[in-house]
Amino acid sequence: MSPSHGDQPERALPYPDDQRAAVYRVIAERRDVRQGFLPDPVPDDVLARLLAAAHQAPSVGFSQPWDFIVITDRAQRERVAALARRNRDQYAAGLPAARARAFGALKVESILDTPVNLAVTCDPTRGGRHTLGRHSQPETAGFSSVLAISNLWLAARAEGLGVGWVSFFGPRDLAAELGLPAHLEVVAYLCLGYVREFGSEPELAATGWARRRPVSWAVHAGEFGRRGLPGSGPVRLLDEVVAAIGPLDDEAMAAARERQDRMTKPRGSLGVLEDVSVRLAGLAGQCPPPLPEPVAVAVFAGDHGVHAQGVSPWPQEVTAQMVANFLAGGAVVNAFAAQAGAEVVVVDAGVAADLEPASGLLPRKVARGTADFTRGPAMTREQAVTALTAGIEVARDLVAAGNRCLVTGDMGIANTTSSAALICAFTGSSPVVVTGPGAGADAAGQARKVEAVRQGLALHRPDPADPVGVLAALGGFEHAALAGFILAGAALRVPVILDGVIAGAAALAAAAIAPDAVAACLAGHRSTEPGHAATLGYLKLRPLIDLDLRLGEGTGALLALPLVQSAARALRDVATFDSAGVSDKKA
Ligand SMILES: Cc1cc2nc3c(=O)[nH]c(=O)nc-3n(C[C@H](O)[C@H](O)[C@H](O)COP(=O)(O)O)c2cc1C
Numbered sequence: 001m002s003p004s005h006g007d008q009p010e011r012a013l014p015y016p017d018d019q020r021a022a023v024y025r026v027i028a029e030r031r032d033v034r035q036g037f038l039p040d041p042v043p044d045d046v047l048a049r050l051l052a053a054a055h056q057a058p059s060v061g062f063s064q065p066w067d068f069i070v071i072t073d074r075a076q077r078e079r080v081a082a083l084a085r086r087n088r089d090q091y092a093a094g095l096p097a098a099r100a101r102a103f104g105a106l107k108v109e110s111i112l113d114t115p116v117n118l119a120v121t122c123d124p125t126r127g128g129r130h131t132l133g134r135h136s137q138p139e140t141a142g143f144s145s146v147l148a149i150s151n152l153w154l155a156a157r158a159e160g161l162g163v164g165w166v167s168f169f170g171p172r173d174l175a176a177e178l179g180l181p182a183h184l185e186v187v188a189y190l191c192l193g194y195v196r197e198f199g200s201e202p203e204l205a206a207t208g209w210a211r212r213r214p215v216s217w218a219v220h221a222g223e224f225g226r227r228g229l230p231g232s233g234p235v236r237l238l239d240e241v242v243a244a245i246g247p248l249d250d251e252a253m254a255a256a257r258e259r260q261d262r263m264t265k266p267r268g269s270l271g272v273l274e275d276v277s278v279r280l281a282g283l284a285g286q287c288p289p290p291l292p293e294p295v296a297v298a299v300f301a302g303d304h305g306v307h308a309q310g311v312s313p314w315p316q317e318v319t320a321q322m323v324a325n326f327l328a329g330g331a332v333v334n335a336f337a338a339q340a341g342a343e344v345v346v347v348d349a350g351v352a353a354d355l356e357p358a359s360g361l362l363p364r365k366v367a368r369g370t371a372d373f374t375r376g377p378a379m380t381r382e383q384a385v386t387a388l389t390a391g392i393e394v395a396r397d398l399v400a401a402g403n404r405c406l407v408t409g410d411m412g413i414a415n416t417t418s419s420a421a422l423i424c425a426f427t428g429s430s431p432v433v434v435t436g437p438g439a440g441a442d443a444a445g446q447a448r449k450v451e452a453v454r455q456g457l458a459l460h461r462p463d464p465a466d467p468v469g470v471l472a473a474l475g476g477f478e479h480a481a482l483a484g485f486i487l488a489g490a491a492l493r494v495p496v497i498l499d500g501v502i503a504g505a506a507a508l509a510a511a512a513i514a515p516d517a518v519a520a521c522l523a524g525h526r527s528t529e530p531g532h533a534a535t536l537g538y539l540k541l542r543p544l545i546d547l548d549l550r551l552g553e554g555t556g557a558l559l560a561l562p563l564v565q566s567a568a569r570a571l572r573d574v575a576t577f578d579s580a581g582v583s584d585k586k587a
Pocket of ligand 1: 030031032033034107108109165166167168201202203204
């Protein structure tokens with residue numbers, strides 16, 4: 001075949017159409033297989049073909065660092081399976097509740113269900129010190145072994161053989177169990193066997209554990225962040241997300257209302273929770289809506305130049321110290337998240353200190369704190385867009401990782417001052433009405449906050465019709481990132497439970513960017529900070545709880561999480577008068 005593309009010259013293709021299609025098909029239909037293996041043995045000649053395919057993989061400096069250990073002995077496989085089980089139990093013990101439940105139903109290894117196991121190793125020393133390419137990137141040795149695995153995986157698919165990759169081992173434990181020479185690393189442990197059928201999508205996607213990210217999220221034109229597939233031009237993530245935000249689905253909402261009225265309870269007796277369930281249905285576009293779990297709370301942290309105006313009794317270092325506390329699991333947000341079964345993710349949106357890499361920390365620092373908004377803009381417009389984009393990406397990644405509910409969290413010494421300024425800018429409220437004591441400012445401190453907000457408003461004359469400009473003038477990096485987080489939740493039609501005044505200020509920005517974004521938001525609670533009530537009133541959001549909280553971090557929203565989940569659960573589980581044979585009230 002010789003296709004021509006526009007004014008491109010006709011090009012003879014090296015393989016006929018059907019063969020080319022088969023290559024793409026095998027790539028698309030390759031699966032990691034964990035269940036449904038047949039007991040049939042794998043003939044030696046088939047296995048030899050697979051290993052020969054693996055052995056044709058590219059390798060750094062042509063070093064061919066792989067070896068393949070073919071394991072069929074039952075006793076040996078049982079010992080390896082025991083290692084995997086121990087690791088599995090440890091992993092399960094560290095999961096938040098909803099994840100742990102889902103994980104319990106997942107199969108993660110088929111060591112004993114398959115007739116052949118393969119350990120694939122890497123010798124990072126093979127070929128000596130001048131191995132071309134590895135001299136500068138030692139990790140390319142391991143990459144090369146992975147490419148061999150990929151070849152084998154694809155060839156196995158073509159042969160009708162399922163492959164499952166098991167990494168539930170400490171690599172040293174597995175190497176010791178296999179009696180490997182000390183210079184070899186285990187790269188993979190694979191389980192191979194014939195299967196009746198291959199799933200049409202990855203098992204982890206079919207079970208809702210995680211979703212496939214669209215390819216357009218992964219392709220950048222020339223520089224990271226300039227997203228766009230070849231031929232479609234660069235798309236600004238913010239524009240793309242805003243374009244995807246729409247109103248709630250009327251049909252699903254009507255179905256939810258109608259179902260609430262038929263449920264075995266007096267009509268309207270679940271009060272506000274009925275509205276919550278209707279909104280969840282409208283957001284999901286289906287009735288009943290999916291349960292809002294698993295859940296992730298993203299704590300966005302940033303520092304504020306306005307701290308210099310004496311607006312907080314706390315030193316600025318506390319932001320970074322609390323980030324460390326969140327990561328160590330020692331803060332109230334961790335306790336409430338553990339109770340509610342949510343995962344805590346901490347995002348460095350703009351902490352003034354350098355933070356060490358840590359599990360659970362997403363390094364998305366736009367700058368080391370904002371500038372003092374009483375003297376000039378807190379950030380540039382470009383920085384505001386960068387922070388918005390960071391928030392969008394965090395939300396997208398958490399949803400792709402399988403979360404079905406997002407919770408906002410925040411940390412930033414002085415961020416109630418910035419929040420008050422944003423609330424004034426977006427709602428037209430007066431600084432003295434919406435500026436509160438925050439994390440414990442005394443009367444004099446509160447007066448300084450009001451003055452700082454007044455100065456900021458006078459200096460920047462923010463225009464609520466230019467929300468990015470308002471964020472740049474008066475916001476914090478965590479506010480801008482939270483606004484992006486809310487927008488992305490709305491675009492992906494995942495509920496976003498808002499915490500207190502900082503999330504509220506960010507939601508005002510999100511609403512100014514895309515008014516329909518508010519439909520995805522549920523107000524977790526009402527903070528005692530006065531600006532919060534003004535914000536909720538402006539956004540027409542009713543807080544689910546009102547417990548005089550003023551901590552932030554996501555704590556109030558996490559307390560509301562079981563209410564939101566119960567609202568969805570009721571709509572899903574409660575019988576109707578007709579289904580349960582219960583007599584309805586006389587009309
Ligand atoms: C490096 C690597 C390690 C993996 N480890 C495991 C594992 O320990 N247990 C498991 O169930 N799946 C494991 N997998 C399989 C992935 O979960 C699977 O590839 C992914 O869900 C995508 O599904 P698909 O391969 O069917 O497209 C691993 C995959 C890779 C590439």
